[in-house]
Amino acid sequence: MALTTLKVKNAKPGRHVDGRGLCLLVKDSGARTWVLRMQKDGRRRDYGLGSAFDVSLSEAREAATALRRKVREGVDPVAERRRARKVVPNFEAAARDCYEALKEGWKNKRHANWISSLENHVFPVIGKRLVDQVDSVAVVEVLSPIWLEIPETARRILQRVGAVLDYAHIKGWLPGEVSLRSVRKGLPRQTGKTGHLEAMSFADVPELMQKLAAASPTTGRDALRFTIYNAVRSNETRFAVWTEFDLDKAIWTIPGERMKARETHVVPLSAPTVALLRRRWNERASDTGLVFSKDGEKPISDMTMTKLLRDDGIKGVTVHGFRSAFTDWAAERTRFPKEVADKALAHKLPNQVEAAYRRTDFFEKRRSLMARWAEFLDKAPAQESKDAARPASEPTAFRVAA
Known part of the structure; x- marks a missing residue:
C-alpha cells in the first residue's frame, strides 16, 4: 500500500514501501531517509534521495521518477554524483600529481630534485593544507626561512609552487588562477651575487674531510666525501648508479645525459674513493641501483649534503663550491696546466676553435691530479701546514690498488 503524508510522519523504525522501489527508511534514532531501489543489468542498487525531514513524499516521488528515467537512458547516477562532488586534495597530493604529469617530458633524472625540494622545504609547512587554501601568504611562510640561506633553491x-597551483586550477581544484607576483614583496631582497656559489677555502677542506671520515658513516656523509674527492656536481653524485663504475680499473663513466654539457665524462677515481665505493658495494641494496641511496631506488635529496655542512656550523658554503676550492688548490698548490683541472671539472672550452683541435681528455694527467687532491684532503691539518711551504710539483703516476 502506498505511503501517505501521515504514514510518513508516524512511521516506526524499519523499511516502509511506497511503490516501484521507492521506500522510507526509519532508523531507531528517528532519522528518516528516502531510498530508491532499482535493478539494472541484473544488479540491484539503492540510491539515496535525501532526508524525509527535507524532502516531502511528493518530492521524493518526483525525484524517483527522474532517476528511473536517467537509468533507462544509460546514465550512472552514482558516478554522476561523484563527479559533482569533486574532492579537493591537499597541496602535497596535488604537487605529486603535478610531478607525475610533468616528469615524462623531462630528459633526465636530474629533475627528480623538483619533487625532493618540495619534500624538504614545502610539504612540512603547507603540505597538509587543501590546495585551494594555499595563497601568497602561505608561500611567503614557506620561503622566509630559506630565502636568504639558499636563494637559488628558494x-x-x-616557480615550482606556482606550477602546482596552475596545475590545480586546470584540474578544477582552484576556482581561479593564483598569482604569486606579490610573494617577493613580502621577502627581503636577495643581495648575494648571482652565478658564483660561496666556497670554502681549500685550506679548510682537509679539516672538514677529517671530521666526515671520523664520524659514523651515513649515506649523506659518504655522498659528500665522494663529491669532494671527485670535484663533481652534487646531482652527478646523487644519481650515480653501480653500472657506471669499474672499480678494478678505478674509473667512473658518467653518461652524457647526466652531464651539464651533455657529454660523457670519464672520472679517474683515487684510492680513497675506490675504498669508499667498495665499502658501499658490500652494503648495496642492488647491483644496478643508485650508489648513494638506502634502497637503491630513491636518491638522497639535494639538501642532504648541505644539511651536513649546516649541522657542523658551516654557514653559506655550498656543496657546489667545493669545485671552486679544487680549482684554487690546483692553481696554487700544483703545476698542472689549467686545462687539466678544467677537464677534471668537465668544463667545456669557451673557444670553439681551440675545442675543435684539442681532442685529448688528459686522462692520465687527471688521474695524477685527482690522486694528489685526495692526498691533500686526507692529510691532517698539522701535516698540511708543513707541506704548504714546500714547492708545488706534479706527482708521478698514481697506481690504484685493486
Missing part, C-alpha cells in the same frame, strides 16, 4: 621552489 627561487626555484617559488
Whole structure:
C-alpha cells in the first residue's frame, strides 16, 4: 500500500514501501531517509534521495521518477554524483600529481630534485593544507626561512609552487588562477651575487674531510666525501648508479645525459674513493641501483649534503663550491696546466676553435691530479701546514690498488 503524508510522519523504525522501489527508511534514532531501489543489468542498487525531514513524499516521488528515467537512458547516477562532488586534495597530493604529469617530458633524472625540494622545504609547512587554501601568504611562510640561506633553491621552489597551483586550477581544484607576483614583496631582497656559489677555502677542506671520515658513516656523509674527492656536481653524485663504475680499473663513466654539457665524462677515481665505493658495494641494496641511496631506488635529496655542512656550523658554503676550492688548490698548490683541472671539472672550452683541435681528455694527467687532491684532503691539518711551504710539483703516476 502506498505511503501517505501521515504514514510518513508516524512511521516506526524499519523499511516502509511506497511503490516501484521507492521506500522510507526509519532508523531507531528517528532519522528518516528516502531510498530508491532499482535493478539494472541484473544488479540491484539503492540510491539515496535525501532526508524525509527535507524532502516531502511528493518530492521524493518526483525525484524517483527522474532517476528511473536517467537509468533507462544509460546514465550512472552514482558516478554522476561523484563527479559533482569533486574532492579537493591537499597541496602535497596535488604537487605529486603535478610531478607525475610533468616528469615524462623531462630528459633526465636530474629533475627528480623538483619533487625532493618540495619534500624538504614545502610539504612540512603547507603540505597538509587543501590546495585551494594555499595563497601568497602561505608561500611567503614557506620561503622566509630559506630565502636568504639558499636563494637559488628558494627561487626555484617559488616557480615550482606556482606550477602546482596552475596545475590545480586546470584540474578544477582552484576556482581561479593564483598569482604569486606579490610573494617577493613580502621577502627581503636577495643581495648575494648571482652565478658564483660561496666556497670554502681549500685550506679548510682537509679539516672538514677529517671530521666526515671520523664520524659514523651515513649515506649523506659518504655522498659528500665522494663529491669532494671527485670535484663533481652534487646531482652527478646523487644519481650515480653501480653500472657506471669499474672499480678494478678505478674509473667512473658518467653518461652524457647526466652531464651539464651533455657529454660523457670519464672520472679517474683515487684510492680513497675506490675504498669508499667498495665499502658501499658490500652494503648495496642492488647491483644496478643508485650508489648513494638506502634502497637503491630513491636518491638522497639535494639538501642532504648541505644539511651536513649546516649541522657542523658551516654557514653559506655550498656543496657546489667545493669545485671552486679544487680549482684554487690546483692553481696554487700544483703545476698542472689549467686545462687539466678544467677537464677534471668537465668544463667545456669557451673557444670553439681551440675545442675543435684539442681532442685529448688528459686522462692520465687527471688521474695524477685527482690522486694528489685526495692526498691533500686526507692529510691532517698539522701535516698540511708543513707541506704548504714546500714547492708545488706534479706527482708521478698514481697506481690504484685493486
